[in-house]
Amino acid sequence: MTGKRIRRLGSVVAVLAMAGAGAAVPAMTAGATTTGAPTPISDAQMHPSYTTIGGGATVLPTTRTVAHWWGSTTNPTNGVTYGYNMVGANPNTCSGAACDVTVRADITPINVVVDGQTFSGSDVVAPTLASPVFALNNYGSTAHATDSTGGKGPGGTLSQGDQGVPLQLEDATMRAQFNKTGAASPYHLRLQPTVLPAITIDVPPNQGTLLASPRGIVFADVNITWWSSQIQNLEQSANPTHLPIYLTNGVMNYEGHNPLNCCVIGFHGTRATGNGGGSTNANGNAKVQTFAWASWVQPGTFNPGSTWALQDIQALSHEISEWADDPFVNNAVQPWLTPTAPQYGCSGYLETGDPVVGIGFTMGTNTYDQNQYADGSYHPEDEVFLPWYMRQNPNTTSEPTQSVSSYGGRYTLMGDLNPFQGFRQPATGC
Structure with missing residues (x-):
């Protein structure tokens, strides 16, 4: 087993680059009481990203983890x-x-106190349960859907293959993939x-601060190293056959001990025997615990002109x-x-959301967010499918038992609604 791994992330530039700081506006706090004076941060400094914690857990012959399966695909470009x-x-x-298959999702809301302000994860439990993550749509x-500038564009056909079939978001994603x-x-993955x-969780003064976006949205900014240790402490008491979800509201992480090196909005990870968790005498049935943390994002936190979809449940999706x-956290692919x-x-990771950060679409009715940047919908993220990583062209993955392809030959859930050419063909190398 490998030890803890935190994948460091760089800056967002190019197509989804952030605009410069706007004019000063009255502060609005994401799920918090409003006291104190947060530090302003520009859009150019806000780098929305995600990471993984832990990893390298060899899958054991165990019933003490989530239901899963193993497959393999040969990449035609390198023969691996x-x-x-x-x-x-x-x-x-x-x-x-x-x-x-149904997996129980154990949601723990976390109320985070930074500089005397409480960011209430409890406040977003109800809207999260009503969101496409758990509700049927x-x-x-x-x-x-996201347009070619990263802003809000017209929608259209998403998946005629499941037209009229009520589904949870991840169920729809896996079925299309x-x-x-x-x-x-009969194929389903339900939560x-x-x-x-x-x-x-009270954040010490040297581990967190308050920031305000150019649109006046105040959020908590917490040291990722300290925060990840808090989450790992929590997941040690979780049930390995369930998915523990740690839910926050307006809480983000910074890296490199620099609060302006922001913003990680979520991570997922695993812990197994030999990696700081599980039993050392498991008789071949050791625990392999998976977990995820994600934060609700208030509309207007990120620039709606270039990352319009990065709000509400996008991090959780x-x-x-x-x-x-x-x-x-050990599925490797060609870089x-x-x-x-x-x-x-x-x-070199099979992380389906990383390539499409900030790209998404609307689904369902969101009555929780009411500020001037809200549009009354939830904003799931687009997700990249396995054939994109495996350089399958045409879009067909060669499995040990048969050949399968994703719905409509697409490489992402949004298909042609994703406006970027790089997702209408297999991944390119580096």
Whole structure:
């Protein structure tokens, strides 16, 4: 097993580059009481990103982890066969009721106190439960999607394959990824939410501060090293067959001991025997605990002109999708690079949300966010499919048992609604 790994992220530039700081506006606090004077931060300094914690957990012959399957694909550009673990049932071999998997999601709201202000994770539990992450929606179409500038554009057809089939977001994503769409398809990956008691974390003055975006949205900015240790302490008492979700509101992380080196909005990870968790005498049935942290993002935190979709549940949708496609944080792929997410550099990870940070669409009705930047919808992130990483062109993944392709030959959930050419063809190398 490897030790803890935190993947450092760079700046967002190129297609989704942030605009400069705007005029001063009255401060609005994301889920917090408003006292004190936060430090202003410009859009150019706000680098939305995600990371992984832990990783390298070898999948054990155990029943003490989330339901998962193993597959492999040969990449035609380098001849390497890549193996991977994913949550749910094997879409190539399952049949009937065995294709329908439910994982319990244990949601722990965290109320975070920084500089005397409380950012209430409890406040966003109800809107999160009502969001596409857990509620059922029709993924046949969407009203709006990210345009070529990163702003809000018109929507259209999302997935006619599941037109009229009520689904949770990750269920719709996995079904489209493996072309298991349609009312007759038995394939599902469902999340069953359970809300656990809220906890409060007081952030020491030397580990967190308050920042304000150019639109006056105040948020908590916490040292990622300190924050990740708090989350790892919590997940040690979690059930390994469940997905623990640690939910915050308006809380982000900074890296490199510099509060202006912001903003990580979520991470997912794993802990296994030999990696600081589990039993040392497990008799071949050791625990492998997966987990995720994500923060609710108030509209207007990030520039709506260049990262319009980066609000409300986008961070949570990102982390859940990556958990499902890489639950043990050890799925390697041929390194990829994309101008829409240069903060990840030359990445060799199968992290389905990283290439499409800030790209998304509207789904469902969001009545919680009411400021002038809100549009009354939730904003799931687009997600990249396995064939993109495996350089499959045409879009077909060669599995040990059969060939499968994603719905409509697309490389992301949004398909042609994703306006960037790099996602209408396989990944490019670096």
